[in-house]
Amino acid sequence: MSRYILSLDQGTTSSRAIVFGRDGRVVASAQQEFPQLYPQPGHVEHDPESIWDSQLRTARSALEIAGLTAADIAAVGVTNQRETTVLWDRQTGKAVANAIVWQSRITAEICAQLKQAGLEEVFRSKTGLVLDPYFSGTKIKYLLDCIPGLRIRAERGEILFGTIDTFLAWRLSGGKLHITDPSNASRTLLFNIHSGEWDDELLRLLNVPRAILPEVRASSEFYGEIDAVHLGGSIPLAGIAGDQQAATFGQCCFDPGTAKNTYGTGCFMLMNTGNRPVASRTGLLTTVAWRIGNQTTYAVEGSIFIAGAAVQWLRDGLGLIERASDIEALAASVPDNGGVYFVPALAGLGAPFWDPHARGTIVGLTRGTTKGHLARATLEAMAYQTRDVLEAMQHDAKVPLAELKVDGGAAANNSLLQFQSDILSTRVRRPVVQETTALGAAYLAGLAVGYWKDMNDLRQNWGIDREFTPQMETATRNGLYGEWQRAIERSRGWTH
Numbered sequence: 001m002s003r004y005i006l007s008l009d010q011g012t013t014s015s016r017a018i019v020f021g022r023d024g025r026v027v028a029s030a031q032q033e034f035p036q037l038y039p040q041p042g043h044v045e046h047d048p049e050s051i052w053d054s055q056l057r058t059a060r061s062a063l064e065i066a067g068l069t070a071a072d073i074a075a076v077g078v079t080n081q082r083e084t085t086v087l088w089d090r091q092t093g094k095a096v097a098n099a100i101v102w103q104s105r106i107t108a109e110i111c112a113q114l115k116q117a118g119l120e121e122v123f124r125s126k127t128g129l130v131l132d133p134y135f136s137g138t139k140i141k142y143l144l145d146c147i148p149g150l151r152i153r154a155e156r157g158e159i160l161f162g163t164i165d166t167f168l169a170w171r172l173s174g175g176k177l178h179i180t181d182p183s184n185a186s187r188t189l190l191f192n193i194h195s196g197e198w199d200d201e202l203l204r205l206l207n208v209p210r211a212i213l214p215e216v217r218a219s220s221e222f223y224g225e226i227d228a229v230h231l232g233g234s235i236p237l238a239g240i241a242g243d244q245q246a247a248t249f250g251q252c253c254f255d256p257g258t259a260k261n262t263y264g265t266g267c268f269m270l271m272n273t274g275n276r277p278v279a280s281r282t283g284l285l286t287t288v289a290w291r292i293g294n295q296t297t298y299a300v301e302g303s304i305f306i307a308g309a310a311v312q313w314l315r316d317g318l319g320l321i322e323r324a325s326d327i328e329a330l331a332a333s334v335p336d337n338g339g340v341y342f343v344p345a346l347a348g349l350g351a352p353f354w355d356p357h358a359r360g361t362i363v364g365l366t367r368g369t370t371k372g373h374l375a376r377a378t379l380e381a382m383a384y385q386t387r388d389v390l391e392a393m394q395h396d397a398k399v400p401l402a403e404l405k406v407d408g409g410a411a412a413n414n415s416l417l418q419f420q421s422d423i424l425s426t427r428v429r430r431p432v433v434q435e436t437t438a439l440g441a442a443y444l445a446g447l448a449v450g451y452w453k454d455m456n457d458l459r460q461n462w463g464i465d466r467e468f469t470p471q472m473e474t475a476t477r478n479g480l481y482g483e484w485q486r487a488i489e490r491s492r493g494w495t496h
Contacts, residue, residue, distance in 0.1 A: 002074035005446045006062065006235070007438040008055055010080045010164050011243065012101065012265040013312075015054035017062040018438040019073075022451070024461030026435060028068075030061035037098060042105035042347065045098035048086050051164065052171055059231060070233025076172075076226055077239030077445030079246035079437050080164035082187045085139035087150070087212070088167070090160050093175060096150060099164075100139040103266075103305060103347045107138035108356045114138075119205060126192045126199055128277055128286025130354050134303065136163060137189030141206045154209045161212040163187070165240050172237060174227040181219040182296065183245035186288040191216070193277055193288055196296060219245075219290040220444040239445030243437045244268040245289050247407055248299065250440030251431065252462045254455050257399040262437065263410035266350070267307035267382055269389050270299045271397055282392035283352030290444065300396055302351040302389025306360075307382045308410050310344035314378060320371045327375050328413050334372035339364040341487035342377040345494075352392040353492065361491035364483075382410060383420040384484040390424060403427040407436040414466070422472035423481060432463040 004027060009016040013036065019027040032054040037045040063069065083102035088095045100106060111131045114120065120131045129135055140161055144151040153159050162170065163184045169177045185191040185198075190208060192199040198213055217223060219241045225234040241249060244262060248270045251260040256274035261267065270289065277286045277298045289299040311327050314320045321327055343349075345358035362374070394401060404426055410416055411430055421428040433439055446452045 002072055004066070004068060004072055004074065005442040005451060006059065006073045006076045007442040007445070008059060008076060008078045008168065009243070009438040009441065010051060010055050010078070010168060012081045012103070015051065015058050016438065017055070017058040018435055018442070019062050019066045019068065020439060020442045024433055024439060024458070026433065028062050028066035029435070030058040030065060032058050044101040044104040044347070046084065046101055048088070048095040048099050048167060051099070052168070055168060056230060063231065070228070070231045070235050073235050074451045075236045075238040075445040075449045077441030078165050078168055078237070079241055079243050079441035080168065080184070082163060082184055082242035082244070083134055083136045083139075084164050085136045085143070086162050086164065086167045087140070087143050087159055088162075090158055093171065096147060096159065097143055100142070102134055104139070105133050105348055105356050107133040107142050110138045110141060111356070114205070122205070123189055123202065126194070126202060127186065127189055128193050128279070129187070129189055130283070130285070132354050133356055134350065135187055135189045137202070137206045137208065140208050144207070154212050157211040159212055160214070162214055165242070166214045169223065169237060169240065172226045172230060173224050174229075177224050177237070178214045179217050179223055179240070180214045181240040182216055182288040182291045183219055183242040184240070185216045187242060193286065193298070196291070218292060220292045220448045222448055236449055238448035239441050239443070241290055241441055241444055244270055244301065245287070245299070246440030246444070247437040248272065248440065249290055249443055250436030250438070251405045251407065252459050253405065254459070257397070258405075259393070259401055260405040260407065260436070261386055263307055263382060263406065263408035263416070265307065265309045267304035267385060269302045269386060269393065271393055271399070271401075273298050273300055273397060278397055280392070280396045282395050283354055284389070284392050284396055285351065292447070300393055302393060304385045304389065305347045305350045306344040307385070308408070309346065310342070310378050310381065311410070313346065314375065320375065324409075327379065328415055330372050330375040331379050332415060334370065334376055337376045337380055338369055338373040339366070340369055340373045340377045341484055342374065342381050343487050343491040344378065344381050345491045349492065351389055353488070355492050357493050357495045358491045359494040361487065363487045363490055379413065379416045380419060382416060383423045384481065386420060387423050387481060401426055403429055405429050405431065407431065407434050417468045418471070421468040421470050423477060425470045425477065428468040430465045432465045434465070
């Protein structure tokens with residue numbers, strides 16, 4: 001049997017490829033950033049060719065770094081930024097426009113019109129989602145409405161839709177595979193999470209032709225072969241999951257009540273709710289975690305749009321730091337936040353508020369405020385937003401959280417995780433292998449081809465790097481969080 005699994009991790013700001021061994025450890029990796037496009041305030045786009053080029057380059061680089069060939073790879077798994085939307089020509093494979101990124105607020109007016117028509121409960125009951133520009137369905141409608149002649153071509157079957165997993169699978173297979181998995185499909189506003197199928201009523205409400213939609217396959221199965229021209233030999237493509245669901249799988253959150261939080265461009269907390277979807281009444285999302293065979297696992301999710309992206313803004317927008325990693329030392333240069341709170345609603349607010357009209361707000365500034373205070377407020381905002389989500393999650397799931405598993409780039413920041421533990425009054429655990437998003441896709445692919453026997457095999461691989469326990473007094477914790485809640489209110493409803 002081939003000795004390794006290759007995972008393609010296509011993220012919001014970069015593409016990565018990681019080779020994993022049977023113990024779940026990283027053998028080799030490669031990463032490449034690609035341009036972010038901001039045509040108007042609040043609008044975010046990607047060039048699909050930049051995504052494809054960067055992902056293919058990193059896959060080839062990871063194999064080269066590891067000294068491997070296609071013959072050494074048992075299977076490839078794909079994980080991706082989820083709601084980002086691409087439409088492309090079936091014959092040429094070329095995108096008809098830039099991809100609209102999940103962060104983009106470009107369809108806020110479409111969502112407002114659907115709400116005014118009284119349709120929000122229809123979408124929520126069938127999809128588990130709220131009517132927000134975050135999701136793919138309104139992005140598809142926007143492109144079909146705005147590009148002359150595109151809707152007619154779509155209805156004739158000349159145009160294909162995909163989230164990034166679908167786009168990559170189509171390219172990797174030489175146009176043979178037009179597929180997605182339920183974890184990605186469940187983020188489109190078009191997929192009925194109860195029936196497990198595309199929903200005709202939702203398609204009609206958003207005026208999306210069924211002909212453009214991919215086939216929904218399980219998250220772990222043999223889909224087909226990757227064309228040998230790409231990686232020097234054909235390799236089974238056998239696992240697909242959206243990035244946050246993949247990270248949940250990579251963290252081995254297989255049992256109901258287990259949860260993880262990923263600190264990436266955004267911040268995403270998922271709690272496994274087992275084989276039943278739990279309807280949220282507190283602004284969370286109900287989503288498909290994964291489907292293996294005929295068994296669907298569900299989760300509740302809190303989606304925070306801006307987390308690590310706020311650190312990038314300090315670096316690129318304000319020039320306060322040279323490298324993102326510099327923020328920990330800068331934040332540690334002050335003993336506390338100096339009364340400064342930064343609500344990083346740079347793309348509106350996600351869960352549990354869902355306010356596309358909120359904007360970034362910094363409050364509590366004085367003459368004594370330094371860039372250290374702003375750096376500290378930026379890190380603390382990740383922890384406060386996570387508490388916002390966790391409180392809603394525990395209310396919905398009716399399950400107390402004994403511990404929180406964490407991953408993502410900012411999870412390497414010890415001071416952030418200690419503050420997170422303090423604000424939550426909960427144990428926070430960081431695994432040895434922190435590339436859990438890519439690892440989850442690798443696990444799904446490996447299970448499909450027998451590289452790993454079962455989930456118990458995977459549990460054996462999870463190991464703890466460090467555990468953080470609460471040290472803050474209750475009165476201090478509640479006082480800080482109370483001030484954060486005041487700051488949140490000042491950010492809301494800023495634009496109209």
